[in-house]
Structures are given as structure tokens and as C-alpha cells.
Amino acid sequence: xxxxxxxxxFLSTMAMLQLNAGEQFAMSDADRAMYTExxxxxxxxxxxxxxxxxxxxxxxxxxxxxxxLEVSEKDLPKYIAGFxxxxxxxxxxxxxxxxxxxxxxxxxxxxxxxxxxKMFSMLAYVKSLAxxxxxxxxxxxxxxxxxxxALGKTTYMTARGGRGxxxxxxxxxxxxxxxxxxxPLPDLGEVAVAGTWPAxxxxxxxxxxxxxxxxxxxxxxxxxxxxxxxxEMIALEVYVATLAQEKGKKxxxxxxxx
Amino acid sequence: xxxxxKCLALTTLFLSSSALFAADLTKAYDMPEAxxxxxxxxxxxxxxxxxxxxxxxTDPKAIARGDFMFNNLNGKKAKGKLPxxxxxxxxxxxxxxxxxxxxxxxxxxxxxxxxEGSKGAGNIGPSLVGYKAMFVDTKVRDAQFxxxxxxxPRIDNANTHMTVNLTTGLFNEQEICDYTAYVLSEKKTK
Numbered sequence: 001x002x003x004x005x006x007x008x009x010f011l012s013t014m015a016m017l018q019l020n021a022g023e024q025f026a027m028s029d030a031d032r033a034m035y036t037e038x039x040x041x042x043x044x045x046x047x048x049x050x051x052x053x054x055x056x057x058x059x060x061x062x063x064x065x066x067x068x069l070e071v072s073e074k075d076l077p078k079y080i081a082g083f084x085x086x087x088x089x090x091x092x093x094x095x096x097x098x099x100x101x102x103x104x105x106x107x108x109x110x111x112x113x114x115x116x117x118k119m120f121s122m123l124a125y126v127k128s129l130a131x132x133x134x135x136x137x138x139x140x141x142x143x144x145x146x147x148x149x150a151l152g153k154t155t156y157m158t159a160r161g162g163r164g165x166x167x168x169x170x171x172x173x174x175x176x177x178x179x180x181x182x183x184p185l186p187d188l189g190e191v192a193v194a195g196t197w198p199a200x201x202x203x204x205x206x207x208x209x210x211x212x213x214x215x216x217x218x219x220x221x222x223x224x225x226x227x228x229x230x231x232e233m234i235a236l237e238v239y240v241a242t243l244a245q246e247k248g249k250k251x252x253x254x255x256x257x258x
Numbered sequence: 259x260x261x262x263x264k265c266l267a268l269t270t271l272f273l274s275s276s277a278l279f280a281a282d283l284t285k286a287y288d289m290p291e292a293x294x295x296x297x298x299x300x301x302x303x304x305x306x307x308x309x310x311x312x313x314x315x316t317d318p319k320a321i322a323r324g325d326f327m328f329n330n331l332n333g334k335k336a337k338g339k340l341p342x343x344x345x346x347x348x349x350x351x352x353x354x355x356x357x358x359x360x361x362x363x364x365x366x367x368x369x370x371x372x373x374e375g376s377k378g379a380g381n382i383g384p385s386l387v388g389y390k391a392m393f394v395d396t397k398v399r400d401a402q403f404x405x406x407x408x409x410x411p412r413i414d415n416a417n418t419h420m421t422v423n424l425t426t427g428l429f430n431e432q433e434i435c436d437y438t439a440y441v442l443s444e445k446k447t448k
Binding site: 089091092094098099101102105111113114155160161162164165170172175178181182183185222223224228229231232233 | 284368370426
């Protein structure tokens, strides 16, 4: 419910802007009406549910996940809200999708591709287990996550590609709210990227994960698109998560995006 | 014979169970490489450019190309008739040696700058409406300044939010001339 209220507040701000700005914005009144309707009934709910079924059948459900991560089932939600994190037996800071791949391998199964729809659904389900938890990444926990945070910040700030842009070119504090061709630039902390993705993306009619969303911006801004699951992608996720964490944001999966 | 088989079975059992307990999972998941991709995607530091003598800022064709590139993202999205000298697609040779048709990229300056007759302009950069009268005729700005700004805005503003257009290699000198010619031109409200 809180999610609905917040988003409605956002929408009405948009609507006010819309009144003043005519054709300046990308969302039409019809889009907005659809958005409001979908808030009640997120089309991604079905993917989340499906993800839960796959996890249950293929990997033994959250019980097996908790066991693999060496936490109690009771502590699992809170633990999930702290991903990406360093997992010793995997030797790296990893995402939950990579954890599930390792579980598959350990159980002698074929691993699901990181960029597959099946993995997106499982990821959405697993992350939804942490709904209502505060995002709680501890970037001081160990040297690995410290390094990942630093790499994430560097990756975020690095200008590159055909137009010489960085993530920061469009998402820095001094520019958010301004309009890039019909689209207001979002504050990645305020919109709680780490708490709202995986999300249903209306313009793509599909479930998208945070790393898949980052790829969208890279493609549009002509930055070479880097692969899901790479060190730099995970690091970006860590860095972006801290932006929402500083604002005390909670997890609410699946999100709903324009 | 019999004991040999038994022994073998026992060893396999032992091996597989130890694999289960001490399995090395550090390679059990995908972590593709991206560091080199990012390194290859970098471009040189802020660079100064002198506007080439060949720049004809009054050439109507250059102004038309500048206008078009200012208002469009790339050839795939471009609508309408293209001005002379502009392509919708360019051919690029990939790593595999195959020639691929790729959409030609344009400046899409409209994403950040309002200009005469614009539709859906952004406001990250200053409005360029009335630029000639306000900044050029008054000698606050000149062609060299505008050329440099478009080619590499970091010279004049190290922390700019604007795109870099020449140093990244996305555009060539002629295309920077085209943009400059358009920005400096007298424009009618469309």
C-alpha cells in the first residue's frame, strides 16, 4: 500500500509538470492511467510466482537457499536485502543469480543462464522474499565488498563510449529532475533502484533486472554494453544500492516502471 | 577380480562423496569479463581544436545537415527526407571481418537543448533559441568557441554534462562544422 501511495504521489507531481510542460514528457495521460491500473495488479506478479515454482522444483526452495547461504530461514530475508555480497565459498562478491547457479552446479544440474527469462523470474522471486526489509549492504564488511564498492563508484563515474558519457553525467545530484528529451532524470537513490528492480518495465512489456536496466542506459547512451554478472556490473549494483540505502529505502519487488 | 571391482566401486564412492563435500564452487557460476571492454571504450582527455579553414559556416547544405543531426538520435529513428550528404546507415567491419550495416549516429542535441521549432526538447543544457542574436552578434561568443564546445566541451568546463563529440571519434571535423554552422545560423521559428 505504501508503495502505491508513494508512486501516486510521484505520478501527481508528474501530472502537474505535465500541465505546465505540454508535450515535454514521455508519459501520456493514457500511459499514466495504465500505470495506475498496473499498480494494483502488477503484470510481473506472475513471473515472481513462476520464479518461486522454479526455485522450489529445481533447487529445493528457500530452505535449500538458506542452507546454501548458511543462514537460518528466519534470517534469510534480511540476508537477501544485503546482496550483492561476498560469499566465501564462491570466492567473489556475487549476485543472488550467481548463488543460484552455484547451487545448480552443486546439485549436478545445468546452470540457468544469467540473462535468461527463467533466471530473471527466479531472481525476482528470491529478492521478493526480502520485501519490506531495509536495503542493508555493509560495504565495510570485508575487503572484497569494499573493493567492489570502490569499483562500482569508478565504473559509475567513468565517461566512455561514443558520446563520452558516464552514469554520473545523467544521474548526479546536480542534474536529477532536469529533462533529457521528454524524460525527467531520476535520482537513483530516491526511486530506490535496489529496492524496486526486478521490475515490470511497461515500455518493454517484460520483467527486467537491475543489471538489465543498467544495460539499457548503456545502450541508449552509446556506452559499450557490459555483460550481466561481470565484476563491474555487480559493483555497479553495490554502488547504486548504497544510494537508496542512504535514504532508508525498503525492498518492494516487483517494481513497476514506465 | 571380485575384490578389484569392489575396490574400484569404493574409490568412486569415496571420490564422488568427497567432491560433494569439498566441491570447489569458485568456478561454478558465470562471471564474464568486462574490464577490457571498458578500457577499450575509453577516449582521450580534453582536447583543444582549432576550427578548420574548410568550415563553410554559411553553406546551406552544412546548416541543413547540422539541423538534422541536432534534432535526431540516429538513422534508425530518423524520419523524413535526409539532407544531402547524410546517410541513414554506415557500414562497419566487425571483428569477424564481416561488414555490418549500423545506424548512423546523430548528435540528438535536442535531448538537452531547446532550439527554434523544437519538439520535446530537454533542459539539461542552456536553450539555444535566439543564439545568433544574443551571443554571436553581441560578440559574447564566436564560431571558434562554439566549434570547441561541440567538439570537446571539457576544455571550457571540466565538469560538463554535455556529450563529447569529436574526441570520442563519433563525429568527424566536417560534422562538427555542420553543427557549428547550424547553431550560428539565423533560424526561423518553425
